[in-house]
Amino acid sequence: MGTDTVATAARGAGTGADRHLPGDCRAHFRAPGGPGGSWLDAFLFSVSLAVAAVPEGLPAVVTVALALGLQRMVQRNALVRRLPSVETLGSVTIICSDKTGTLTRNEMTVQEIVTRRSRYGVTGTGYAPRGEYVRLTDSATAPDVLTASSPPSGSSDPDLRLLLEAGAWCNAAQVVPRKGGSDWQVIGDPTEGALIVAARKAGIDVGERARHVLYEIPFDSERKLMSVVVRQMDGATRLYCKGAPEVVLSRSVAEQDDGRAVPLTTDRKRAILEANGQMAARALRVLAVGYRPQPPDRQGSDAESEFVFVGLVGMLDPPRDEVRLAVDRCREAGIRPVMITGDHPGTALAVAKDLGLAAEGEQAVSGPELERMSDSELVANVEKIAVYARASAEHKLRIVRAWKARGEIVAMTGDGVNDAPAIQAADVGIAMGITGTDVTKEASDMVLTDDNFASIVNAVEEGRGIFDNIRKVLQFLLSCNLGEMLLVLMASLLGWPAPLLPVQLLWVNLVTDGLPALALSLEAPEPDVMRRKPQRSGESVLSPQVGLAVLCQGLLVGGAGLTAFALGLHWHDGDPQWARAVTFCVLVYAELFRALASRSQTRTLWELGPFSNRFLLLAIVVSGLLQASVAVVPFTQRVFDVPIHSRNEWLMIALIALAPVTLIELAKLLPWAWRRTAPV
Template sequence: MSAPAASIVPKEHVGLSGAEAARRLAEHGRNEIQRGETRSAWGVLLEQFRSPMIALLLGACAVSALLGEHADAIAIGAIVVLNALIGFAQESRAERALLALRSMTAPRARVMRDGYAVQLPAAEVVPGDVLLLEAGDIVAADARLYEAHALATNEAALTGESAPVDKAARPVAGDAPLAQRTDTVFLGTAVTRGTGLAEVQATGMSTELGKIAHLLASTGETETPLQKRLEQVTRTLLMACGVVVVLVAALGLWHGEGWMGVLLSSISLAVAAVPEGLPAVVTIALALGVQRMAAKHALVRRLQAVETLGSATVVCTDKTGTLTTGTMEVREVWGPDERAVLFTSAACCDASLGPDGKEGTGDPTELALLRAALAKGIRREELEGERPRVKVRPFDSETKRMSVLRADGVLYVKGALEVLLPRCRAGTEGAVEATRTLAGRGLRVLAVARGQGEEEEGLELLGLVGMADPPRPEAVEAVAAARAAGVRTVMITGDSPETALAIGRELGIVRPGEDAAELIHARVTAEDKLRIVRRWKERGEVVAMTGDGVNDAPALREAHIGIAMGRTGTEVTREAADLVLTDDNFATIITAIREGRAIYENIRKTLVYLLVGNVGELTVMLAASLVGLPLPLLPLQLLWINLVTDSLPALALVMDPARAELLSRPPRRPEEPMLGGHQWRHILLVGALEAAVVLGVFIWADPEQHVERARALAFSTLVFAELLRAFAARSATRIFWEVGPLTNRLLLGIVLFSAGLQVAIYELPAARGLFGLGALHTWELGLTFALGLIPVTALELSKLLRRGFPHHPSPSGRGTG
């Protein structure tokens, strides 16, 4: 209900008229966070099919359909659709983040209109309106204060400042940092105490919150290192496949083969070149990582985020609530009688602790004082019963102190030392030096005094209380683990430089002799955070960014991986992030880095395993064409090898457990490709060895006279070689028994199962006819198994030989196994 303005505000602050407010609403628009122009859903969906990997998958799908393998075509098509849907979901996250920003604005506001205080929808607030503020309100717009009575607002989500900000009507320079504009209240922040009057200066997208929305809309999704590396591999495969297919088709025509024979050869080579199991392998590897991380307090919103974090070289992290507990705590008490200091602090408080002694209502600083007092057995409830209040002078940003006169005649006072010191007649010796020492450690210092009567003169200074938002104990270990893993931790906070540096040193982010300006950034805005992330990216680093406030959201989207706090984080931050920590614990990030490294290692060794098989198949087909031999393998046989005897072991390889030493190595270089020179040499050499064995048995079997028997021998030899080589693929430096045969029982089971299927093909006449194979004797099957042992034996022997040359780089990793 409206009330006369004179009973609430001075006459000079009677507000706008209804007509003027309507005119300004039409001029400035509604006080809302606007959504930018969006693409159609169909346009976003179609864009997901514009990548080399998708082209490769569609090619494999078409080949399978041409050969009548409809089940394979459907499976590959399903993978294409799944990838497209995941990409579609990623593109829509920015819009959801902007919607979350809109939800932060106050639903209603109290303003002066036509001389009366009225409530109206916050969207109708216009520049020039007079806001009436009191504790519990959500500020409806950016506004300059006329009056402030013990007013404080919580701006942590906007500025990163951990403690409530005291507000005053004294003008502050317009170019002051956001966290230091004490004469202004901001849209979306909460009033924690006091009352005030403020004139609206900006609404909607012109507010500080609106500027963050602009930044959020201007930042795009960053392509992950895994996506880039897989696209490089895919392009290489496409080019190689095209060259070989054209070459073989030309050779076939030159040898006088008919068009049907040439088409059959080309299709066979295309099938041989395409690793159909790769998309499934990558998807399953990332999905397993998602499951493991969910069990360790991290929810993954995007599959690639798990692997990307394993590539991280820099973690830019917010301080409040991430590296620290997010609550104020008494860290040190200075004075001759600690109990007297805490008793007086509790006697001069308006806050109240909850039944558990931890949570409560009121100012975070006072809650910290009450928790410290409770630890000494001092309860404010008992104090209020024994010594009721007689008179209270509340804290005010002008006086910088609070006093409470109680029934025992004692005046309990707390405030800034510079204010209390002139009013004290005793206990002041060493107080100034102690204040400097405590402040130098990044502590917020409060002076505590007492006197007789209600006059705040002739007081006795009891001591000082140093408070801070303390580091999480596990964060200290996590920062050390990140450093050991070669990952730099960069702290970004809205707190003061002194507090930030003290916490940074306590956490071990900065060590003696290191440049603090590089690793610690204080008093930063949303624009500063975005600029810091971009600067690290320009230096070629893979950047992870953590945060919980609205001002973190643009930087989270700009980073290679954004990590939001699930408990204390805003909805805006969670929507903009790739990973959400349900325990708000920095240590969980280090666990995720280890998991990400394991996933990358498994994907790379599995990719090497698959490509060795593809190179072997291509070499067999190409070499036979060059010398004019019949096709050693038919398209259906190649599909069987790729989808059953290659892809099934690959799925088991990608599930290998993570090794303990992963965090003792430096991160991968950002420019390092998925497959470097060492990996390609390994692929070509082992693939050539497999091809030589298969071609040897094919030629020995006299294909000109007994082509079906020759193909049967070649087919069986290649299948056994692939299955057995899976055991050697688990490590680049350790032989099969050292890795532990039973540490991946799934692989052992799959190899035995696939080998059984292979033998069954030869035992069933219908299966032999389907695959175009001749019958084999038992000794011939034994021969193909023995020949299949040659590649894996050569690989295991090479590992033993390389141990005499410790500096020789491994073929599938940087000296790792």
């Protein structure tokens, strides 16, 4: 959708009338009481009517509507990079979203640590290095509390200390005080920041990390692993690693047990994975930590092997409070949200159930399970899956294609470089503004400046509102022009004089097509805009329902003008000058008042709030005063050939001008009206 589409619709609406204007006008001006058949007058009137038939100001109004709508989106943390995506947003039926940072706060806090012999709970919230380690034993009445003032040492729990040191070494984040010193913030990855905070709570600080790290193997979504090689104080080297528990376990050959490495048996691997599942089921994001003594001197594929498994770290990343409401709004709007994450299936499913993304009894599909499905199998089963875990960028691309193969309009979020193909393949690609890479942002249609899922839903609401507003403007302008054309055509068929002079017709078009149409484009989204099903992809802005509304309202406006002209001729003994003056004022005010009814096809003015669009009220007042000045100021009276009206004539003008908007508003109350089915 864009100004070209709307302009084409507008031109099409007036084309048929333009072909017959000269003949109609010649016959019209030969009518009794007309100007006497002057070809010059007929030509001028024909040109005026042709101008009135096509709302030439519509493309400009639509451009302004889009610009102001995009500005509102920015205020709601959604930056649209490609204009056509505004239309597509209103048609979105599937939103595939990352979990961390989008559905959750991305504020990691270590809550639980498991080693071979012990399990610890960690107190404290946020990134402040204040908290305690509570050893969770079978006897809950006698917990062993370890604080920063009495940190766990080699004699108390060497395995815990080693795990915390490994997490601090295998790290590229910084935790620093905010300005003012009242709070702390993470510079870098929040997961790594949480590991630093956990170490500091136990009094462990690795100091100047850069001086001791020999080389680093960065994390990537395919390996699900990060490693660093550190030169220790005694000169020996050691590799520390952290990553997905199943990955670290698969590369481990031993396990840390009370300060020494012991063989890692199959039973122990099974027990560790079971503990991992239990932690994940409580919505904890679980990492495994390990090390390798005497790693290779140089970086290579064989460095990340022969690990000694140390333990598990469970972190809590709480869901965003506003996301639960956003998910409910998606359901009401006919949009299905889908979670795609690299986390453990248990963690993903627990968070999804908490947010209402997955129902009881549903299961998450993991990346390996997805790989075992063929493309046709995925297309057949994609509707049954709400949560994908341990998913990679390649899996995201397959999921997008599967949904599109079923005819759905898909929005996909992403932040990493590897997410770019999936974002480009989606109908609406959404990049993260805070954590997203430049490559991802360049590939996207929209950027979330706050990385929040709720902002996607807000953008969909604004997108639907923009599309609705363009329809309202189109409906208003086309029905105004249709009313003017019907007035002239009916007067001609009845053999009456011209109901309007060329200058009057141009003035009507100028006053009604300007400020009121622009103010309609500023209308806020209707309260029920997110309780409707998504509009069909590629749906024309000039839908059958809008066309019917244009016809009905055009008939009302034309009928009001024709009634005013007939009464004016009757009251003034067939004098067309007085009749035109009355018709001129009725037509302008009828169209101005009808702008109030154009705010919605389904909701009455009182339901919307008469004063909720102050710009429209101001536009109507300004345009109405301009019309009043034409009727009462001597100079403009002469220019527009409008004599002074009596009080009775002004009363008649007001009553007739109010008739169309009154009938339209009453029609909205009828049970067969557009209330249940109208798109706007």
